[in-house]
Amino acid sequence: MNNTHFSHAGRSFNLIRYPANHQHKSLQAWDSADELLMSHCDDTLQDDARLMIFNDDFGALGCWYAHNQPLWISDSWIAHRSLQENLNANGLTCDISDTGRVSSPVNALTSVDALSVTPTTVIIKIPRTLALLEQQLIDLRRCISADTQLVAAGKVKAITRSVLALFEKYIGPTTTSLAKKKARLIFCTPSEPLPTVKSSPFPTRWTARLATGQSVSVANHANVFSRQSLDIGARFMLEHMRVENTDKVIDLGCGNGVLGLNALSMAPQCHVTFVDESFMALASAHQNVAENFPDKLEQCRFEPSNCLETLLNEPDHNSYTKVLCNPPFHQQNTITDHIAWQMFHDSRELLVKGGHLIVVANRHLDYHVKLKRLFGGVKVLASQQKFVILSAAKR
Incomplete structure (x- = not known):
C-alpha cells in the first residue's frame, strides 16, 4: 500500500x-x-x-x-x-x-x-x-x-x-x-537597502552547431537541464537524428529544445511539439525557436505535461511519427526510472503505426531491455563508450 x-x-x-x-x-x-x-x-x-x-x-x-x-x-x-x-x-x-x-x-x-x-x-x-x-x-x-x-x-x-x-x-x-x-x-532577514547586485545571470546562452552545419544561439532559463553547455547525450543524438518534412515530431523532455531545433533545421516543413514538465524549459524552447527559426513558430507547440499525458488526452493523439527523448533518471531529489518507463509507454500509445521512439541514454541504464519488452523489438542506431541511441517502432 x-x-x-x-x-x-x-x-x-x-x-x-x-x-x-x-x-x-x-x-x-x-x-x-x-x-x-x-x-x-x-x-x-x-x-x-x-x-x-x-x-x-x-x-x-x-x-x-x-x-x-x-x-x-x-x-x-x-x-x-x-x-x-x-x-x-x-x-x-x-x-x-x-x-x-x-x-x-x-x-x-x-x-x-x-x-x-x-x-x-x-x-x-x-x-x-x-x-x-x-x-x-x-x-x-x-x-x-x-x-x-x-x-x-x-x-x-x-x-x-x-x-x-x-x-x-x-x-x-x-x-x-x-x-x-x-x-x-x-x-x-532582508537588508535595507537590499544588497547591490548586477542583473540576473539568466538566461545563460551558448552556441550549438546542428547536424546541418547551422549554428544556433541557445538560451537557457535557470531550471533547464545542462544549462551551461550542450550535454553529451544531446550532442550524440544531434549527430544521428533523421527527420523528414512529413514528420510530426515530439521533443519529449525538451529542456532548451535543442533536439527540436535540430529537427526544424533538418526538415523545415516538419511539425514539432516541445513537451516538458518544467515551465522554464518550455519558455527556453519557445525563445530558442522564436530567435533561431521565427518563421517556424506556427509549426511548433509548447506543452507542459507529465510525460505525454497532456497529448494523450487529445482526440487525435495518435498522429505523431517520431518521439525524440533524452529521459531523466531523477524526480526532484529521488533517483528513479519510473519517469522513463512512463515516457516509453506514453510514446508507444501516441505514435502512429510504424512511428518511432528514438532514445539516447547512458548505456548502464539498460533501456534496451525495457524497450524490447514494450515494443517487441529495438534497434541500436549508434553507440559509444558512454551513450547509446535506441530506436523502437510501433508495430
Whole structure:
C-alpha cells in the first residue's frame, strides 16, 4: 500500500505524488523539511499573513496552508497537478484558471510568472537546482519589504555554503537552525537597502552547431537541464537524428529544445511539439525557436505535461511519427526510472503505426531491455563508450 497518510501536529491529510498510479510504495509526498517548516511557521504565522510558498514538491505545504490563501510558485507541472489532486482529495475544493492551474484556495503560479504581491512571509523548499533558487531570490527582491520574513528548509546535505551564500548575496543576513530528522531551516532577514547586485545571470546562452552545419544561439532559463553547455547525450543524438518534412515530431523532455531545433533545421516543413514538465524549459524552447527559426513558430507547440499525458488526452493523439527523448533518471531529489518507463509507454500509445521512439541514454541504464519488452523489438542506431541511441517502432 502506498504511503499517503500524513499526520502532523494533530492534523491529517491524504497526500499523493502525482500521478498516483505511478507512485512507488516507498515514496511519499512530504518530507522532514516540510514538517520543520510547518512546526516553525505555525508558531509565527499570523492569520492575515500574505504568504508565498516556493518549490512545494507535491503540494503538502499548499494543502497545509490553504486557509491562508497563499501565492504558490513552482516550476514543475507535476507539482501543480499534485497540488490540485491533493487539495481536492482533502475536501479543499479548488478553482482552476484558464491556464489549467489552481487559482483558489491556493493561487498557483509558474516560475516564469511575475510576482506582484508584497508578502509578509516567504516559505522556500530548497530546490535541486541552485540556479533556480538564485533566480527566485532575484525575483523576490522586487516584491519583498524590510518586514518580510524568509524561512527556507531542506535536507541537511542540501543546505550548503553555496545555498547560504545566495541568500546573503541577494537578500541579507542568514542563519540556520539545528538539524532535526536530517533537515534544517534557514532564516533570512532582508537588508535595507537590499544588497547591490548586477542583473540576473539568466538566461545563460551558448552556441550549438546542428547536424546541418547551422549554428544556433541557445538560451537557457535557470531550471533547464545542462544549462551551461550542450550535454553529451544531446550532442550524440544531434549527430544521428533523421527527420523528414512529413514528420510530426515530439521533443519529449525538451529542456532548451535543442533536439527540436535540430529537427526544424533538418526538415523545415516538419511539425514539432516541445513537451516538458518544467515551465522554464518550455519558455527556453519557445525563445530558442522564436530567435533561431521565427518563421517556424506556427509549426511548433509548447506543452507542459507529465510525460505525454497532456497529448494523450487529445482526440487525435495518435498522429505523431517520431518521439525524440533524452529521459531523466531523477524526480526532484529521488533517483528513479519510473519517469522513463512512463515516457516509453506514453510514446508507444501516441505514435502512429510504424512511428518511432528514438532514445539516447547512458548505456548502464539498460533501456534496451525495457524497450524490447514494450515494443517487441529495438534497434541500436549508434553507440559509444558512454551513450547509446535506441530506436523502437510501433508495430
